[in-house]
Amino acid sequence: MIPSPQTQKLSIKVLDVDFALPTSETAENTDQENQTMVTKFYFSDFPQFEKGGLLFFIPLLFIYIFIFVGNFMSFFAVRLDTRLHNPMYNFISVFSFLEIWYTTVTIPKMLSNLVSEQKTISFIGCLLQMYFFHSLGVTEALVLTVMAIDRYVAICNPLRYAVIMTPQLCIQLSTGSCLFGFLMLLPEIVWISTLPFCGPNQIHQLFCDFEPVPHLACTDTSMILVEDVIHAISILTSVSIITLSYLRIITVILKIPSGKSRQKAFSTCATHITIFLLSFGAVTLMYLRFSVTFPPLLDKAIALMFAILAPLFNPIIYSLRNKDMKDAITKIFCSQKMFNVSGS
Secondary structure, three states: OOOOOOOOOEEEEEOOEEEEEOOHHHHHHOHHHHOOEEOEEEEOOOOOHHHOHHHHHHHHHHHHHHHHHHHHHHHHHHHHOHHHOOHHHHHHHHHHHHHHHHHHOOHHHHHHHHHOOOOEEEHHHHHHHHHHHHHHHHHHHHHHHHHHHHHHHHHHOHHHHHHHOOHHHHHHHHHHHHHHHHHHOHHHHHHHHOOOEOOOOEEOOOOOOOOOOHHHEOOOOOHHHHHHHHHHHHHHHHHHHHHHHHHHHHHHHHOOOOHHHHHHHHHHHHHHHHHHHHHHHHHHHHHOOOOOOOOHHHHHHHHHHHHHHHHHHHHHHHHHOOHHHHHHHHHHHOOHHHOOOOOO
């Protein structure tokens, strides 16, 4: 017996996207049923393991290990060496701690995608990856801003530095940066989670990001423009504060009569400026372009810059090129006492 048109309904499942196709008689009352439910997203631009994935997997794995170990040592060197208990190194330790989690949000999933056949991520996993990646990124930007202000006070107002940058204020600034960073992105993630996703479910990027994911929604996403403006304001605010701080710092340094003191001040600020340029340069290209589109290869190159390359240089610049940090790391992690078993 052939079912009547009123009761006929066909269900199909393609690429983890469930389709519900009601009959014409019930279409007006089943708009929600007509929406597809995307349960997974597929990263379409990762090569298969046997077709070159291994060539990317091995260097990316070593980069991640270096980032993790380098920032881990920087963090604990500052925490355990009392000689580094000052505002500048405290902010560096906070930044190193954030870098560990910032890269852990994306790189392990990239490594998994390079070796697995199913290069997918669940809808919830994609939302969480976007939220933590960008929340940690915003927090890092705020910490870099605080570090620029700290250097400004230290060089431009040295006699009042200890009075202004108290331990209590440093804790408040670090905590406030974390709270603001994680609260700022929450409304946007909640909004994206309410969007209907009908397919396709292919993400043409290396990780879930605010640019490609909302565009997969089968509804009006003009709200993205508002979010772009908010991102632009936050980025430009941090960039302006940091730029003005270091311009003022450089002006003051040039007036220092002693060549040795001038060189030391320049050396300290150069590390901060380098991290600032690496971090904000790629972020500016990615999130201040609005409707401008880049070639897919350039898009991925920019994403790699702020997701992998900038964190890679953090332990190099702050630890391996910093004498105080190298001495602290040597004292704590390479001390003979740590490797000798007492009584043996």
